[in-house]
Amino acid sequence: MTVPELSGTQEAILAAYAGLIEELGSDDVSYRVIARRAGIAERTVFRNYPTRVDLLLATAAWIEATLFAREESHSIFDVPLAIREAMERYDARPELAHVVAETAMRGVSGAAPSPGRAQLERLLDAEVPALDAAQRRAVIAALSHLDSVGTWVTYRREFGMDRRDIADAAAWAAEAVLDSIRDRVTPSRDTL
Amino acid sequence: MEEPVDTATAILASAAVLLRERMFDDISYRALADEVGISERTIYRQYPTRAHLLAALSNWIEQTRFPLPPFVTVSDFRAAVHERFRAFDTLPAFAYVGARASAISPTLDTEPTYITRAIEAMLDVAAPTLNRRDRRRIAACLRYFSSAMFWARLRTGFDLDAGDICDAFDRAVDTVLAKLPDPTWAEP
Numbered sequence: 001m002t003v004p005e006l007s008g009t010q011e012a013i014l015a016a017y018a019g020l021i022e023e024l025g026s027d028d029v030s031y032r033v034i035a036r037r038a039g040i041a042e043r044t045v046f047r048n049y050p051t052r053v054d055l056l057l058a059t060a061a062w063i064e065a066t067l068f069a070r071e072e073s074h075s076i077f078d079v080p081l082a083i084r085e086a087m088e089r090y091d092a093r094p095e096l097a098h099v100v101a102e103t104a105m106r107g108v109s110g111a112a113p114s115p116g117r118a119q120l121e122r123l124l125d126a127e128v129p130a131l132d133a134a135q136r137r138a139v140i141a142a143l144s145h146l147d148s149v150g151t152w153v154t155y156r157r158e159f160g161m162d163r164r165d166i167a168d169a170a171a172w173a174a175e176a177v178l179d180s181i182r183d184r185v186t187p188s189r190d191t192l
Numbered sequence: 193m194e195e196p197v198d199t200a201t202a203i204l205a206s207a208a209v210l211l212r213e214r215m216f217d218d219i220s221y222r223a224l225a226d227e228v229g230i231s232e233r234t235i236y237r238q239y240p241t242r243a244h245l246l247a248a249l250s251n252w253i254e255q256t257r258f259p260l261p262p263f264v265t266v267s268d269f270r271a272a273v274h275e276r277f278r279a280f281d282t283l284p285a286f287a288y289v290g291a292r293a294s295a296i297s298p299t300l301d302t303e304p305t306y307i308t309r310a311i312e313a314m315l316d317v318a319a320p321t322l323n324r325r326d327r328r329r330i331a332a333c334l335r336y337f338s339s340a341m342f343w344a345r346l347r348t349g350f351d352l353d354a355g356d357i358c359d360a361f362d363r364a365v366d367t368v369l370a371k372l373p374d375p376t377w378a379e380p
Binding site: 025026028052053057085094095098101102105106113114117134135138139140141142144145146148149150151153154155157158159160161165168169172173175177178180 | 215222291294295296297304305328329331332333337338342348349350352356359360363364367
């Protein structure tokens with residue numbers, strides 16, 4: 001996932017806002033309080049993020065790229081491991097996890113609901129290139145969906161699962177998706 | 193003055209009207225108050241934060257626009273979800289509200305939704321001897337793939353329409369149900 005280059009000021013704003021969300025929840029944080037926490041003037045916050053939606057989108061992207069960053073998988077079949085670890089990270093920062101989840105579901109306004117899609121496509125095309133278009137799309141869609149904070153939110157909220165159960169059930173579902181392509185791997189010509 | 197519905201519901205109905213022309217984020221309490229014809233303070237009393245408003249609006253939309261067809265068997269379940277995804281396609285602004293509301297930090301009711309219970313009941317009937325852990329894993333996965341979140345992710349992230357989303361949903365259901373050992377299925 002790529003995050004646009006941030007200035008030092010922007011990073012200070014996003015880190016301050018993320019910290020305040022964890023303390024106060026995302027609704028109650030004013031620009032004044034964010035500015036004070038970041039040690040800058042309120043108008044500097046407005047200049048960088050004119051609306052709350054701008055600020056929220058930037059903060060969610062920053063959280064995903066830093067606090068929730070995952071180790072890069074080298075095989076599509078390693079994705080369940082990354083999902084397991086991601087679920088544990090979300091569980092450690094529940095308020096931030098909810099903010100990222102909600103931001104991804106905003107519809108059209110610049111939210112990126114599947115940031116890991118390109119990476120999954122690269123891995124799948126390298127290892128299992130012979131899938132037809134519909135099957136390829138379904139595998140990528142299912143893994144993108146599972147490898148997201150929405151999984152953690154839904155499993156927790158709808159099933160009352162704890163950290164271990166969520167990590168296990170999410171990784172299990174990803175293995176189930178991969179079962180459908182396990183026998184379709186094309187041997188790589190340039191194995192390291 | 194005549195009040196056909198209670199204030200809380202009138203606010204939600206007006207929010208739904210405004211949702212046809214703007215995003216949820218762009219519906220201010222001020223505009224909402226004008227639309228309903230009440231004071232802004234009354235709205236704050238009903239919905240202290242926007243998260244409360246979002247959650248209530250989503251519940252109201254679910255009940256009035258996207259009622260879930262009842263299902264008992266797995267094939268009924270698939271058909272019910274297909275019908276919902278197609279309904280989402282006809283009213284995307286409403287469906288996004290549902291997807292978003294299901295992602296926020298819960299405000300009041302943290303009860304599992306009706307579809308969660310229905311999926312669990314379906315699995316109890318379809319696979320009565322399935323162990324508890326696998327049943328939960330399967331139920332959670334079916335629930336998550338039948339959600340407004342799945343529809344929203346595939347629509348915005350993959351540019352798919354309801355037909356393609358139903359296809360991706362069916363394939364996900366197939367892969368997950370394939371994990372069930374045959375003997376756990378009830379006799380047809």
